[in-house]
Amino acid sequence: MNGKEKPIGVFDSGIGGLSVLKQAVKVLPNEDFIYFGDSKNAPYGTKNLDELKKLVSNVVEFLISKKVKAILVACNTATSATVDDLRKNYDIPIIGIEPALKPAVELHREGKILVMATPVTLSEKKFNILMEKYKKDADIVPFPCGGLAELIEKGDLKSKEITKYLTEKLKDYKSSKIASIVLGCTHYPFIKSQIHEIVNKDIPIIDGSLGTSKQLKRQLINLNLLSEKQEKGYVHIYNSLQDPKVNDLSYKLMTNV
Numbered sequence: 001m002n003g004k005e006k007p008i009g010v011f012d013s014g015i016g017g018l019s020v021l022k023q024a025v026k027v028l029p030n031e032d033f034i035y036f037g038d039s040k041n042a043p044y045g046t047k048n049l050d051e052l053k054k055l056v057s058n059v060v061e062f063l064i065s066k067k068v069k070a071i072l073v074a075c076n077t078a079t080s081a082t083v084d085d086l087r088k089n090y091d092i093p094i095i096g097i098e099p100a101l102k103p104a105v106e107l108h109r110e111g112k113i114l115v116m117a118t119p120v121t122l123s124e125k126k127f128n129i130l131m132e133k134y135k136k137d138a139d140i141v142p143f144p145c146g147g148l149a150e151l152i153e154k155g156d157l158k159s160k161e162i163t164k165y166l167t168e169k170l171k172d173y174k175s176s177k178i179a180s181i182v183l184g185c186t187h188y189p190f191i192k193s194q195i196h197e198i199v200n201k202d203i204p205i206i207d208g209s210l211g212t213s214k215q216l217k218r219q220l221i222n223l224n225l226l227s228e229k230q231e232k233g234y235v236h237i238y239n240s241l242q243d244p245k246v247n248d249l250s251y252k253l254m255t256n257v
Protein backbone atom coordinates (compact mmCIF):
# COMPACT_ATOMS: atom_id res chain seq x y z
CA MET A 1 0.00 0.00 0.00
CA ASN A 2 1.18 3.49 -0.89
CA GLY A 3 2.25 5.38 2.28
CA LYS A 4 -0.30 8.13 1.65
CA GLU A 5 -3.19 5.68 1.73
CA LYS A 6 -2.30 4.08 5.04
CA PRO A 7 -4.53 4.87 8.02
CA ILE A 8 -3.77 7.24 10.89
CA GLY A 9 -3.57 5.71 14.38
CA VAL A 10 -5.22 7.54 17.28
CA PHE A 11 -5.26 6.50 20.92
CA ASP A 12 -6.24 7.44 24.45
CA SER A 13 -6.61 5.77 27.83
CA GLY A 14 -10.25 5.16 26.92
CA ILE A 15 -13.14 6.93 25.22
CA GLY A 16 -11.82 10.49 25.80
CA GLY A 17 -9.70 10.65 22.66
CA LEU A 18 -12.83 10.23 20.57
CA SER A 19 -13.44 13.96 21.21
CA VAL A 20 -10.21 14.59 19.28
CA LEU A 21 -10.89 11.95 16.63
CA LYS A 22 -14.23 13.62 15.85
CA GLN A 23 -12.43 16.87 15.11
CA ALA A 24 -9.68 15.09 13.15
CA VAL A 25 -12.30 13.45 10.91
CA LYS A 26 -13.79 16.89 10.19
CA VAL A 27 -10.38 18.37 9.36
CA LEU A 28 -9.24 15.31 7.36
CA PRO A 29 -12.42 13.71 5.99
CA ASN A 30 -10.67 11.58 3.35
CA GLU A 31 -8.25 9.91 5.74
CA ASP A 32 -8.77 6.48 7.31
CA PHE A 33 -8.47 6.29 11.10
CA ILE A 34 -7.80 3.45 13.52
CA TYR A 35 -8.64 4.32 17.12
CA PHE A 36 -7.52 2.42 20.18
CA GLY A 37 -9.10 3.14 23.57
CA ASP A 38 -7.26 1.53 26.45
CA SER A 39 -10.29 1.48 28.77
CA LYS A 40 -9.07 -1.69 30.46
CA ASN A 41 -6.14 0.28 31.86
CA ALA A 42 -7.88 3.63 32.38
CA PRO A 43 -7.27 5.97 34.05
CA TYR A 44 -3.80 6.94 32.89
CA GLY A 45 -3.89 10.23 34.78
CA THR A 46 -3.03 8.83 38.20
CA LYS A 47 -0.53 6.12 37.14
CA ASN A 48 3.21 6.27 37.71
CA LEU A 49 5.44 7.06 34.75
CA ASP A 50 6.97 3.61 34.28
CA GLU A 51 3.60 1.97 34.22
CA LEU A 52 2.28 4.61 31.83
CA LYS A 53 5.20 4.18 29.43
CA LYS A 54 4.64 0.42 29.32
CA LEU A 55 0.92 0.79 28.61
CA VAL A 56 1.47 3.39 25.90
CA SER A 57 4.17 1.31 24.27
CA ASN A 58 1.76 -1.65 23.99
CA VAL A 59 -0.89 0.54 22.40
CA VAL A 60 1.57 2.07 19.96
CA GLU A 61 2.83 -1.40 18.96
CA PHE A 62 -0.77 -2.39 18.24
CA LEU A 63 -1.24 0.63 15.98
CA ILE A 64 2.08 0.00 14.24
CA SER A 65 0.92 -3.57 13.56
CA LYS A 66 -2.04 -1.98 11.74
CA LYS A 67 0.48 -0.20 9.47
CA VAL A 68 -0.45 3.36 10.39
CA LYS A 69 1.39 6.24 8.67
CA ALA A 70 1.16 8.59 11.68
CA ILE A 71 0.00 8.51 15.28
CA LEU A 72 -2.15 11.07 17.03
CA VAL A 73 -1.77 10.81 20.80
CA ALA A 74 -5.31 11.91 21.73
CA CYS A 75 -4.47 11.99 25.42
CA ASN A 76 -2.86 14.88 27.28
CA THR A 77 -1.53 12.55 29.98
CA ALA A 78 0.16 10.16 27.53
CA THR A 79 1.52 13.12 25.56
CA SER A 80 3.12 14.75 28.58
CA ALA A 81 4.63 11.52 29.85
CA THR A 82 5.66 9.69 26.68
CA VAL A 83 5.64 11.71 23.46
CA ASP A 84 9.35 12.58 23.51
CA ASP A 85 10.30 8.90 23.87
CA LEU A 86 7.84 7.85 21.18
CA ARG A 87 9.34 10.35 18.74
CA LYS A 88 12.79 8.92 19.42
CA ASN A 89 11.65 5.32 19.00
CA TYR A 90 9.45 5.50 15.89
CA ASP A 91 10.14 7.06 12.54
CA ILE A 92 6.56 8.01 11.71
CA PRO A 93 5.09 11.39 12.68
CA ILE A 94 3.72 11.41 16.25
CA ILE A 95 1.40 14.29 17.08
CA GLY A 96 0.50 15.03 20.69
CA ILE A 97 -2.06 17.18 22.46
CA GLU A 98 -1.50 19.65 25.27
CA PRO A 99 -3.75 22.00 27.23
CA ALA A 100 -4.79 24.86 24.93
CA LEU A 101 -3.38 27.69 27.05
CA LYS A 102 -2.42 29.96 24.16
CA PRO A 103 -5.96 30.54 22.84
CA ALA A 104 -7.19 31.04 26.42
CA VAL A 105 -4.54 33.69 27.14
CA GLU A 106 -5.21 35.37 23.79
CA LEU A 107 -8.84 35.99 24.73
CA HIS A 108 -7.48 38.62 27.17
CA ARG A 109 -10.38 38.14 29.53
CA GLU A 110 -10.09 39.30 33.08
CA GLY A 111 -9.86 36.66 35.80
CA LYS A 112 -8.41 33.23 36.32
CA ILE A 113 -7.79 30.65 33.62
CA LEU A 114 -8.61 27.26 35.13
CA VAL A 115 -6.75 24.39 33.52
CA MET A 116 -8.69 21.21 34.20
CA ALA A 117 -6.50 18.15 33.62
CA THR A 118 -5.25 14.95 35.21
CA PRO A 119 -2.71 15.10 38.06
CA VAL A 120 -0.03 13.57 35.79
CA THR A 121 -0.50 16.17 33.04
CA LEU A 122 -0.28 19.07 35.46
CA SER A 123 2.77 17.79 37.29
CA GLU A 124 4.81 16.88 34.21
CA LYS A 125 7.57 19.10 32.82
CA LYS A 126 5.73 19.79 29.55
CA PHE A 127 2.87 21.59 31.25
CA ASN A 128 5.14 23.49 33.58
CA ILE A 129 7.17 24.81 30.65
CA LEU A 130 3.94 25.84 28.94
CA MET A 131 2.68 27.57 32.08
CA GLU A 132 6.00 29.40 32.57
CA LYS A 133 5.62 30.78 29.04
CA TYR A 134 2.24 32.38 29.70
CA LYS A 135 2.20 33.07 33.39
CA LYS A 136 3.27 36.69 33.15
CA ASP A 137 0.34 37.40 30.80
CA ALA A 138 -2.40 35.63 32.71
CA ASP A 139 -3.53 34.27 36.06
CA ILE A 140 -3.31 30.53 35.36
CA VAL A 141 -4.64 28.03 37.88
CA PRO A 142 -3.72 24.34 37.40
CA PHE A 143 -6.88 22.48 38.39
CA PRO A 144 -6.22 18.73 38.85
CA CYS A 145 -9.35 16.63 38.40
CA GLY A 146 -8.32 13.16 39.54
CA GLY A 147 -11.26 10.78 39.29
CA LEU A 148 -13.23 12.72 36.69
CA ALA A 149 -12.08 10.73 33.65
CA GLU A 150 -13.20 7.52 35.44
CA LEU A 151 -16.71 8.93 35.87
CA ILE A 152 -16.82 9.82 32.17
CA GLU A 153 -15.52 6.34 31.23
CA LYS A 154 -18.68 4.91 32.83
CA GLY A 155 -20.48 6.27 29.78
CA ASP A 156 -23.34 8.16 31.43
CA LEU A 157 -22.29 11.67 30.49
CA LYS A 158 -25.22 13.27 32.28
CA SER A 159 -24.85 11.31 35.51
CA LYS A 160 -25.59 12.79 38.94
CA GLU A 161 -22.10 11.68 40.02
CA ILE A 162 -20.51 13.93 37.40
CA THR A 163 -22.68 16.90 38.38
CA LYS A 164 -21.84 16.32 42.04
CA TYR A 165 -18.13 16.07 41.29
CA LEU A 166 -18.11 19.29 39.27
CA THR A 167 -20.26 21.21 41.75
CA GLU A 168 -17.98 20.30 44.62
CA LYS A 169 -14.81 20.96 42.64
CA LEU A 170 -15.87 24.33 41.30
CA LYS A 171 -17.63 25.63 44.39
CA ASP A 172 -14.83 27.99 45.40
CA TYR A 173 -14.67 29.47 41.93
CA LYS A 174 -18.34 29.86 41.19
CA SER A 175 -18.59 33.45 42.28
CA SER A 176 -15.01 34.50 41.65
CA LYS A 177 -14.03 35.71 38.25
CA ILE A 178 -13.13 32.95 35.83
CA ALA A 179 -11.67 34.19 32.56
CA SER A 180 -11.97 30.82 30.84
CA ILE A 181 -11.66 27.11 31.42
CA VAL A 182 -9.15 25.03 29.48
CA LEU A 183 -10.02 21.35 29.12
CA GLY A 184 -6.62 19.71 29.35
CA CYS A 185 -7.95 16.16 29.28
CA THR A 186 -9.62 14.72 26.20
CA HIS A 187 -12.40 13.12 28.24
CA TYR A 188 -13.71 16.48 29.42
CA PRO A 189 -15.18 17.93 26.19
CA PHE A 190 -17.92 15.30 26.54
CA ILE A 191 -19.15 17.05 29.71
CA LYS A 192 -18.77 20.63 28.52
CA SER A 193 -22.49 21.32 28.91
CA GLN A 194 -22.46 20.05 32.53
CA ILE A 195 -19.60 22.43 33.30
CA HIS A 196 -21.61 25.25 31.76
CA GLU A 197 -24.53 24.36 34.03
CA ILE A 198 -22.31 25.19 37.01
CA VAL A 199 -20.28 28.16 35.82
CA ASN A 200 -21.67 31.09 33.92
CA LYS A 201 -22.62 30.20 30.33
CA ASP A 202 -20.57 33.05 28.88
CA ILE A 203 -17.30 31.70 30.31
CA PRO A 204 -15.41 30.25 27.32
CA ILE A 205 -14.49 26.57 27.63
CA ILE A 206 -11.58 25.73 25.37
CA ASP A 207 -10.14 22.40 24.27
CA GLY A 208 -7.18 21.56 22.07
CA SER A 209 -8.78 19.18 19.60
CA LEU A 210 -9.08 21.57 16.65
CA GLY A 211 -5.53 22.91 17.00
CA THR A 212 -4.17 19.39 17.28
CA SER A 213 -6.11 18.15 14.26
CA LYS A 214 -4.82 21.08 12.18
CA GLN A 215 -1.30 20.29 13.35
CA LEU A 216 -1.80 16.68 12.20
CA LYS A 217 -2.90 17.93 8.78
CA ARG A 218 0.09 20.29 8.49
CA GLN A 219 2.47 17.45 9.30
CA LEU A 220 0.89 15.13 6.72
CA ILE A 221 1.16 17.87 4.09
CA ASN A 222 4.79 18.65 4.97
CA LEU A 223 5.75 14.98 4.76
CA ASN A 224 3.73 14.41 1.60
CA LEU A 225 1.57 11.86 3.39
CA LEU A 226 -1.88 13.33 2.81
CA SER A 227 -4.31 10.84 1.30
CA GLU A 228 -5.32 11.51 -2.32
CA LYS A 229 -8.63 9.69 -1.98
CA GLN A 230 -11.76 11.60 -2.93
CA GLU A 231 -14.19 9.48 -0.93
CA LYS A 232 -14.79 9.64 2.81
CA GLY A 233 -12.39 7.62 4.92
CA TYR A 234 -13.28 4.91 7.45
CA VAL A 235 -13.04 4.95 11.24
CA HIS A 236 -12.30 1.64 12.96
CA ILE A 237 -12.48 1.60 16.74
CA TYR A 238 -10.75 -0.92 19.01
CA ASN A 239 -10.88 -1.05 22.80
CA SER A 240 -8.82 -3.13 25.22
CA LEU A 241 -11.94 -4.06 27.20
CA GLN A 242 -13.41 -5.87 24.17
CA ASP A 243 -16.83 -5.16 25.58
CA PRO A 244 -19.53 -4.64 22.92
CA LYS A 245 -21.16 -1.98 25.14
CA VAL A 246 -17.98 0.11 25.11
CA ASN A 247 -17.70 -0.31 21.35
CA ASP A 248 -21.31 0.81 20.85
CA LEU A 249 -20.76 3.79 23.12
CA SER A 250 -17.59 4.71 21.22
CA TYR A 251 -19.31 4.78 17.83
CA LYS A 252 -22.21 6.68 19.41
CA LEU A 253 -19.84 9.32 20.79
CA MET A 254 -18.50 9.81 17.26
CA THR A 255 -21.94 10.77 16.00
CA ASN A 256 -24.26 12.08 18.68
CA VAL A 257 -22.45 14.09 21.27
Ligand code: DGL
Residues within 6 Å of the ligand: 012, 013, 014, 016, 017, 042, 043, 044, 045, 046, 074, 075, 076, 077, 078, 118, 121, 149, 184, 185, 186, 187
Ligand atom coordinates in the same frame (compact mmCIF):
# COMPACT_ATOMS: atom_id res chain seq x y z
N1 DGL B 1 -7.98 11.43 28.33
C1 DGL B 1 -6.75 11.50 29.04
C2 DGL B 1 -6.10 12.88 28.93
O1 DGL B 1 -6.32 13.57 27.98
C3 DGL B 1 -6.63 11.01 30.43
C4 DGL B 1 -7.69 10.38 31.19
C5 DGL B 1 -7.13 9.37 32.16
O2 DGL B 1 -6.76 9.73 33.28
O3 DGL B 1 -7.04 8.22 31.75
O4 DGL B 1 -5.34 13.27 29.79
